[in-house]
Amino acid sequence: MKPIFVRGISHQFRLTLAIILSVVLFVSNDRLEPVRQSLSSLLSPLQYLANVPGFMLDWTAEAFATRNMLAAQNKILIDQQLLMSERLQRFEHLRQENERLRTLLGSPVHMDSRKVVAEVMEVASDPFRQLVVLNQGERTGVYVGQPVVDAKGVVGQVVDVSELTSRVLLVSDTTHGIPVRITRNDVRAIANGTGEIDEIELRHVAKSTDIIAGDLLVTSGLGDRFPEGYPVARVMSVSRDDGQSYAVINAQPLAALDRIRYVLLIWPDDVDNNPIIPIVPGADANLPLENTTSPAETSTIDAPVNASNAENSLPQEVSQ
């Protein structure tokens, strides 16, 4: 029996309740991270389900790819690999030389950090923000604030982690800032997103600063979030308008943010867990290639390090 006039809580009361609850959520938004995380873990099957049609489309495209297409692709990849391996040979030589020189100086050596490839899930995000969802989550060890890069440059950082997915804030978002330096002359600046996917800007840069269009911006490593030396953007235009207090500098992110597909999640060395280690060439083989921050792994890293420190006391003393 359906009553025509339902008595109960009035609509006005419900609306007031909903508004109050929303305001409570707005205010406590920063402290609700655990709640959001568990809720989004609960809802992530929905994201995977929504991703199925796109996945199927990709799969059929791959399954019905013609032999010619595959052959052409294969040729490109082989060429690329040849180029890359040649470059890698030179790089390996330079790396060893660099490490040796740094050991002589007693300065910290850059270590290989752990990396994981993640795929961008094609699900919708808040249209007012620049966000993408990745198919790796807490289970892989993803954490909030983690740097994300692709083959060309920095993509952004993780802002939200659930069990199986994570959300990345792109460098072009209005709330995103990244400390950079110019490779040409080491001028430091902070690159802020503008909300446009192919544009970031350097704010509060004095007009006399030596910046020209075409300069490459790389991460400066200041701020302890992004590891040093990853390319971020290329300066497109510099205008020094007399009416403005600062130079207006626009740059274009190097990563193709509007069509990213595969990205790399990086675990930069945690300074607290892994004290700065001078590596002697002999101890190189003892170090695991993938450096994880889990306690079990760090202990295995520490062991050879202490031994190497003892052996290595001579060059350090020399440098002091």
Place this chain on the structure above:
Amino acid sequence: MSAHIANGRFVVWLTLFIGMMFQIMPLPHIVAAWRPDWLLMVMIYWAVALPHRYSILTAWVLGVMLDVLLGATLGVRGLAFALTIYIVVLHFQRIRNFPRWQQTILVSVFVCIYHLVIYWTEFAIVGGTPFNTDMFLPAFSSIIIWWWIFWFLRNIRRRYKVR
């Protein structure tokens, strides 16, 4: 009787979750701005059909879930859903008896209100969100979708005797 109600409730929530899935479904870049608000329309239908069962607070919960899925500030869509459904529920008798074309116009107006509320709250909380008339495009696509959703959900309601 109780089994019937439980059954009906399951069907309604199933349609709502399917609506939510469509809401976050990937779309080609060209039509992404035209994404119809599936979840809002499914919710409007149930609010018009069964306002004593699914109304403002249900809408709020769904909005918060959508916020989590979209990575927005929690509560933005909750507020927008609650406000829109409040207007719907106030006039549910009238909306029910309107001819379909009139209903469709109203729904697109509701979609506009929903997007405006989201824009305003995002502007107030996060700030710096550019005003873009693109956000009213879903109002047009919703016109097309509403005919189908209304027909589809009415059939479901009759078939499963949801009350």
